[in-house]
Amino acid sequence: MIESLFGGLGTVMALVPLITIVVGIVLGILIGAMPGLSPSMGVALMVPFTYGMSPTLALILLVGIYIGSSYGGSITGIMVNAPGTPSAVVTAIDGYALTRQGKPSTALGTSIIASSVGGMFGTLILILFSVPLAAAAVRFHPSEYFAFALFGMATIATLAGENWGKAFIAMLVGLLIATVGTDPISGHERFTFGFTALSDGFLLIPALIGMFALSEVFRGIEKGEFKLEKLGKVSDKWPRFAHYWKLKWVTLRSGAIGTLVGVFPGAGATIGSFISYGLAKRFSKQPEQFGQGSAEGVTASEAADSGSVGGAMVPLLALGIPGSAPTAVLIGAMMIHDLTPGPQLFLRNPEMIYAIFAAMLVAQFVLLFVGLAGGRLWVKVANIPKELLYVLITMMALIGSFAVRNTLFDVFCCLGFGLLGWWMRRHGYPLAPVILGLVLGSIAETNFRRALMMDGWTIFFSRPVTLTLIILAALSFLIPMTNRIRAIRHRA
Amino acid sequence: MRARQTLLLIALLLCPLAFAGDATERAEPLYPPLPYVEGFPSQPIRLIVYTSPGGLIDVTARRFARIAQDVADHPFAVINRPGGGGIVAFEEALREPADGHRLLAVTRSNISRMVVTGREDLIERIHWHSYIMDNPHVLITNSDEGAADWPSLLAATTDQGVQQRWLGVDIGGVKHLSGVSIAETAGVDMRWIPYGSGGEAVAALLGGLGSAYLGNPRDALASPRLRVVVVAADERLREFPDAPTFAELGVDGLEDELIWRGFAFRKGIPDEVQAWYDALIRQVLHDPRWVSAWQHEAVNLRYRGHAEFTRVVERDRDEFRRLLAQLELLPDDQPPSGLQRLSEGTWLAAAGGLAVLFIVGLGAGLGRTRWRANCGEILLLGSLALTVLLAGVMTLQLPPRSVADPIGPGGIPAVWLLALAPLLVWQMVAVFRSPPGQAEKTDSLRLWITVGLFTLSLVLMPLLGYLLVCLLYIPALTWFLGYRRVGVIAVLTTAWLLFSEVVFQRLMHVDLPRGALLPW
Structure with a gap:
């Protein structure tokens, strides 16, 4: 394997592949940073440009875009509270809090290092354990997916802070919104009011842009927050090595969680980010900092997000099954280049597989350099007069929502979510739980019902992994709650 | 120095386009010319796919677009419009002018979806132009976990009385209905377990969570443990020569359980444009690149023109109506109580x-x-x-x-x-x-005027178009929020319009709204 990997590195360490990786990462970051363009849209967008390339070069470019866009979503989340991807919602919680404190460099620096290290960790896991991990992942019963989703939902107890009642209401609103559309099991339409555009439910991108970006603009305008904060006046410097070194365990743990969650087809980076964030808070010596601008919080979600890229590539390369939406596009791209994804690729084109592995490793270093260099540019966003920034964000919300399906209906949905987000934000209701509910609601429901259809109620108690995850979810939920109740009583 | 850095960055970003060759370069005229049509095509042709990127119909469309743009010497862009199993894509095609610049990539799944959702009107409003390929449905098993052939799969039901779990995708979809037909005809007691995608269902089969998976033959390539046990076609597949057909196994009436793919557009397209597409599609289908791309995919490349394609669609619609009614999945006509x-x-x-x-x-x-x-x-x-x-x-x-x-x-x-x-x-x-608190001091009027301006711009967009609305909205809101540097506002507005045009309209082929009153 080592020899093959060196062979792959030999292929990648040439001028053209290196330039391709740099271009992929830069384009990916730009795509991810733009609210409205998801990583899968970005990869699909570039597929036609790969027609003239060799299959290896094409995949290197597309994987570079995937890696770059997974990170890019955090930039707008940190700078303007408009996460470009659902998993960046968690990064925005503490990242944007740091920016508001005049420390965007700390947030951006932490996020790029965590992304890069988490991504590297995920890639190493992919290289070393892709076959056994894929074999284990396919054995996951729907009951286990349901328990996983439940475990993700249990992070609400850590996200909630003091206002747990409000956080629960927010999550239940998200769960309820997730039920709109065609029922995935029976095929019947629910709460669509006859709108065809709602047959697949509310799309995540307009919901995300509205909930976070538009509501932030509305709140800023309402509060008259137009004062320009010159960064020169705040004491913000790029973090030194010691800062990152302190975060090493959070980074590695979150990278591992992200990778493992990413391995399971359909689970997605968002669950990994939420779970990592919850665990980071639980194990932190300063849990009270979470939500107020914790570097650990930024690290946890970013490392998990990037780690999930390596994880999602496991079923793709080992079985030819997509682990995430962008890997589904990668499968399509492989087929367009007359490749058959899956185990046959390992047998017929091993040199290509190892070139992709090598490119993913190199891409993490490129991401690090491009991210650090670009970070100095992103920081300047904070210098843009708020009046202009607000107008630009509303335009981005408009075109980003419209671009998903070429319909103004989605822009109106975005506006609706913006107003709901503004209303909730105004009265202290956190927004991240809404997205948590929106993302996990469908996974939890479909897998719960699928598990029942397959094996009845007993399945939730008879499979050890399911039972363990359910117990862990219950404990993750109950322990912070009881601690909080105790603290309230103690104060009284 | 900064200018040099910027130029270097631009050069780097343009590099993939240099390698991209086919995406931008004009091919030599290797193909016979297509019939001349006055003023057509005058813009890139959009190939609308009703799924997210990555599925088989998406791959079909992208392979087609790649060759078609060489044949026609004209750009083709694949755009994905997922939603409602094709309803969103069909409605978009019907919203746009009947000028032939939008081609729908369609499959048999669209018909079942239109029937199950009560949107059969869409079937009527679409011109089913060309049927280009099909592949039979097959039953795939995991040889390590269960039956390795059809007799042992059948025996599990008939001899042991075990209800089988067939894994597949959406309820009421074409594969589910095929599964129901097959189970009914072959006498199998089956429960359909719907998964979110074929990939997830295949993963579950590999994990031993089902008796069989019903889907496309190429899904069996995911692992050597997967076995195609029976083919719902009139002859065996070249790629899976060991897998018998139902007829060979003595089960008749299952020779036509398949998924077809083709192209369609909205009715009302001029005849000469249809003839142009006829010629184009025939040339692409005979292109060696097209033929070689599909040769190991267990796909039958066969062309059927409009009349025959329409008959296939009608037949499928009747068949789906019958099956969906039998499964009580048709929209309820009973008045609520x-x-x-x-x-x-x-x-x-x-x-x-x-x-x-x-x-x-x-x-x-x-x-x-x-x-x-x-x-x-x-x-x-x-x-x-x-x-x-x-x-x-x-x-x-x-x-x-x-x-x-x-x-x-x-x-x-x-x-x-x-x-x-x-x-x-x-x-x-x-x-x-809680004790009554102090009301937060906010400027609600400014907020609601902002929301009003945003809403107004959305309402006016279908009438005035994106360009004009942006020209009015951006300066108006910026000015209203208190920013007074006219030069900066002008630069911002221009830059935004250029960005929208280049990135969204040209690169992503997002058709930004044109106004009904001022169509630009």
């Missing part, structure tokens, strides 16, 4: 209107009480409570649970509603019990 009537459109609109009036009235009333500062939160909780009430009534309209689906479509929403309702009450009580 009792409380169900409340979830009907008119009643619901009336209830919604009353709810809004109630909230407004409540807001006005609370504004004069000691809870003035908490008025916003009370209204938020009140609105959510009313939504819970309305949604609760709407769940009554949903079909009840069944043996096959022990929760039913209304079960989970009901759980969330039941959890949310007491929390809302609890929170409301907490608000009323």
Whole structure:
């Protein structure tokens, strides 16, 4: 394997592949940073440009875009509270809090290092354990997916802070919104009011842009927050090595969680980010900092997000099954280049597989350099007069929502979510739980019902992994709650 | 120095385009010319795919577009419009002018979806232009975990009386209906387990979670453990020579369980443009690149023209109507009764209107009480409570649970509603019990004018078009928010319009709204 990997590195360490990786990462970051363009849209967008390339070069470019866009979503989340991807919602919680404190460099620096290290960790896991991990992942019963989703939902107890009642209401609103559309099991339409555009439910991108970006603009305008904060006046410097070194365990743990969650087809980076964030808070010596601008919080979600890229590539390369939406596009791209994804690729084109592995490793270093260099540019966003920034964000919300399906209906949905987000934000209701509910609601429901259809109620108690995850979810939920109740009583 | 760095960055970004060759370069005229049509094509041709990127129909469309742009010497762009199993894509094609610049990539799944959702009108409004390929449905098993051939799969039901789990995708979809047909004809007691995608279902089969998977033959390539045990076609597949057909196994009537793919567009396209597409599609289908791309994919490349394609669509529609009726999946024609009537459109609109009036009235009333500062939160909780009430009534309209689906479509929403309702009450009580606070000092008027401007721009967009609306909206809002540097506003507006045009319109082929009154 080592020899093959060196062979792959030999292929990648040439001028053209290196330039391709740099271009992929830069384009990916730009795509991810733009609210409205998801990583899968970005990869699909570039597929036609790969027609003239060799299959290896094409995949290197597309994987570079995937890696770059997974990170890019955090930039707008940190700078303007408009996460470009659902998993960046968690990064925005503490990242944007740091920016508001005049420390965007700390947030951006932490996020790029965590992304890069988490991504590297995920890639190493992919290289070393892709076959056994894929074999284990396919054995996951729907009951286990349901328990996983439940475990993700249990992070609400850590996200909630003091206002747990409000956080629960927010999550239940998200769960309820997730039920709109065609029922995935029976095929019947629910709460669509006859709108065809709602047959697949509310799309995540307009919901995300509205909930976070538009509501932030509305709140800023309402509060008259137009004062320009010159960064020169705040004491913000790029973090030194010691800062990152302190975060090493959070980074590695979150990278591992992200990778493992990413391995399971359909689970997605968002669950990994939420779970990592919850665990980071639980194990932190300063849990009270979470939500107020914790570097650990930024690290946890970013490392998990990037780690999930390596994880999602496991079923793709080992079985030819997509682990995430962008890997589904990668499968399509492989087929367009007359490749058959899956185990046959390992047998017929091993040199290509190892070139992709090598490119993913190199891409993490490129991401690090491009991210650090670009970070100095992103920081300047904070210098843009708020009046202009607000107008630009509303335009981005408009075109980003419209671009998903070429319909103004989605822009109106975005506006609706913006107003709901503004209303909730105004009265202290956190927004991240809404997205948590929106993302996990469908996974939890479909897998719960699928598990029942397959094996009845007993399945939730008879499979050890399911039972363990359910117990862990219950404990993750109950322990912070009881601690909080105790603290309230103690104060009284 | 900065200029040099910028140039270097631009050069780097342009590099992939240099390698991209085919995407931009003009091919030598290797193909016979297509029939000349005055003024057509005058813009890139959009190939609309009804799924997200990555599925087989998406790959089909992209392979086609790649060759077609060489044949026609004209750009083709694949755009994905997922939603409603094709309804969103079809509606988009029908919204646009009948000038032939939008081609729909269609499959047999679209027909089942239109029938099951009661949108058969869309089938009528579409011109089914060309049927280009099909592949039979096959049953795939995991040889390590269960049956390795059809007789042993069948024996599990007939001899041991075990209900089989067939894994597949959506209920009411073409594969589900094929599965029902196959099980019925072959005498298999089967329960369909729907997964979100074929990939997830294949993964579950590999994990030993089902007896078989029904899908496309190429899905069997995911692992050597997967075995195609039977083919629903009239002859064996070249790629899977060991897999028998149903006819060979003595089960007749399952020679035509397949998925077809083709192209269609909205009715009303000029005849000469249709002839242009006829010539184009025939040339692409005979292109060696097209033929070689599909040669190991277990696909039958066969062309059928409009008349024959339309007959296939009609036949499928009748077949799906019969099967969906049998499965009680067709839209209910029965009038609702009792409380169900409340979830009907008119009643619901009336209830919604009353709810809004109630909230407004409540807001006005609370504004004069000691809870003035908490008025916003009370209204938020009140609105959510009313939504819970309305949604609760709407769940009554949903079909009840069944043996096959022990929760039913209304079960989970009901759980969330039941959890949310007491929390809302609890929170409301907490608000009323908390001491009245100071109202936050905010500029509500400025906020609502901003929201109004944004909403107005959306309302006006279909009339005035994206360009004009942006030209009005960006300067107006910037000025309203108090920014007065006219030069900067002009540069910002121009830059935004250029960005929209280049990135979204040209690169992503997002058709930004053109105005009905001012069409630019």
